[in-house]
Amino acid sequence: MPSYKAPVDDVLFLLKEVFHIERYDNLPGFADASIETLAAILGEGAKLCEEVLQPLNRVGDKEGCKRNADGSVTTPKGFKEAYQQMSEGGWIGLSADAAYGGQGLPHTVDAAMSEFISAANMAFGMYPGLSKGAYRALAIHGSDEQKKKYLPKLVSGEWSGTMNLTEPQCGTDLGLIRAKAVPQKDGSYKISGTKIFISAGEHDLAKNIVHLVLARIEGAPEGVKGISLFVTPKLKINADGSVGGPNGVSCGSIEEKMGIHGNSTCVINYDEATGWLVGEANRGLNAMFVMMNEARLGVGIQGLALSEVAYQNAAQYAKDRLQGRSISGVKAPGKPADPIIVHPDIRRMLMTMRAFNEAARALMLWTALKGDVALQSDDEKTRQAADDHMGLLTPVIKGVFTDKGFENAVLAQQVFGGHGYIQEHGMEQFVRDARISMIYEGANGIQALDLVGRKLPKDGGRALMTFFNEVTAFAKENSGEEMKTYVAPLTNALGHLQQASMWFMQNAVGKPDNAGAGSYDFMHLFGLVALGYMWAQIAKAALAQKKNGNGAVARMDSKLVTGKFFMERMLPETAAHLARIQAGSGSVMELPAEAF
Secondary structure (H helix, E strand, C coil), rough: CCCCCCHHHHHHHHHHHCCCCCHCCCCCCCCCCCCCHHHHHHHHHHHHHHHHHHHHHHHHHHHCCEEEECEEEECCCCCCHHHHHHHCCCCCCCCCHHHCCCCCHHHHHHHHHHHHHHHHHHHHHHHHHHHHHHHHHHHHCCCHHHHHHHHHHHHHHEEEEEEEEEEEECCCCCCCCEEEEECCCCCEEEEEEEEEEEECCCCCCCCCCEEEEEEEECCCCCCHHHCEEEEEEEEEEECCCEEEEEEEEEEECCCCCCCCCCCCCCEEEEEEEEEEEEECCCCHHHHHHHHHHHHHHHHHHHHHHHHHHHHHHHHHHHHHCCCCCCCCCCCCCCCCEEEHCCCHHHHHHHHHHHHHHHHHHHHHHHHHHHHHHHCCCCCHHHHHHHHHHHHHHHHHHHHHHHHHHHHHHHHHHHHHHHHHCCHHHHHHHHHHHHHHHHCCCCHHHHHHHHHHHHCHHHHHHHHHHHHHHHHHHHHHHHHCCHHHHHHHHHHHHHHHHHHHHHHHHHHCCEEEEEEEHHHHHHHHHHHHHHHHHHHHHHHHHHHHHHHHCCCHHHHHHHHHHHHHHHHHHHHHHHHEEEEECCCCCCHHHHHCCCCC
């Protein structure tokens, strides 16, 4: 059976020593989030994840969700009690506004907890995760009446939320949506249509499910310009806020999936269900993008989370499993064989996972901090810069984290050898669960196109140039001998990213296929540079900690060695990405379709 230990100490190190969270005390919520308070909160959250959620991970995978004859869905054994415990503990509303019953803590704290929850039980974590997205969308675009009606219930966990975009004929291209909305005299709409792949679409965890649904009002323009967003509860809501009868929303079936069996991914049918417009008519995508971007960052965190839990189990197995002798001489003379962790190729796999995990966690927290600044700062330029960062890094975090999360789950499975292929050790579940993260909330190829086609040129490349300038300034300020191991490779990799960006400017405007053919490599090139920047900052903080002599020398040495591994063995891949980008689209697009 797999195990999990939430990396609380690493999160606290990053927040305190790398990002200096005390600098954010001027923002709402941060003044009450001292490092001691955060340690207590994350420590309690870790217990919930380790002791309650993680033991249910395999249960959820084995049992799955079951659709009953009446269309209701029963979640796996223990899920309902765990959800109640999470709700009562206030974990769903950790960063929600206190006015609606939330804790009012920074979203950065919620991001850290999201990693713990997803690592412990990804399928379970999707239920409250989607509620948080629905909360954010309604908090920003909902009317005062909608906020009053829905937000306290979503925060408390009494009700849960979903997002309904995909239809049988319509995935990424939302302009093909057919779900229709017919206006009624009382200001409501009758929603009809079918949505598929709806995570947490029907279940027994909450008393009501608040569906946010994209649909087209009768007579609206074709394409994405005619899409509106509606809040459509599963059960009607009485005037006093209590739950009433059915609302024409039903679960047609549960999708039979490769993984995340503990989450009920449903076909949801709307048969003249009563819904209410959220925001402006025909501007539904504008409102839904709040939830979609939140979900994309959340899915990126899922990639990191599964990479972390897979690594932890692989590392423990490598220390316990006896097999063969070290090629440099016997390391365990009193045993019939050496533990496999002595073998260089096992070390290669473990170090690859570890080097990604620590840098990815830093990039996730850095971006979460930017998100708090974008929401809370009272300075317009500061908010704009933080929002630029979020827009630029969201596709990178979603695409790179989930690609690497899956790759690392496979590496962990490989460490186990044949034992990784059978169910007993849990590695094959991590592989199956991780696979969906590369697909949903916008397949990773779409994330790459979004990065190159929309985010790079946005506002004249302002966000990209800000990133370049920040990394360049850091490299210049830390160019001494002590940091050379980290700064020199980072500077080289940054040069590759700058060359790739310039190549697109010169070669993609007149030939868009060049951008399409190189976008995936660009996303990963960008991700490597961003992770390298995180490692350089981690190394700087680790060196400072060693000088302080605070008793964490061995731990800081481990970070410095892991960062060195990243710089030597992983960051050089930027050269290959650049070469592929500069090769253009010729061989990619040359064959006629019938040749395939």
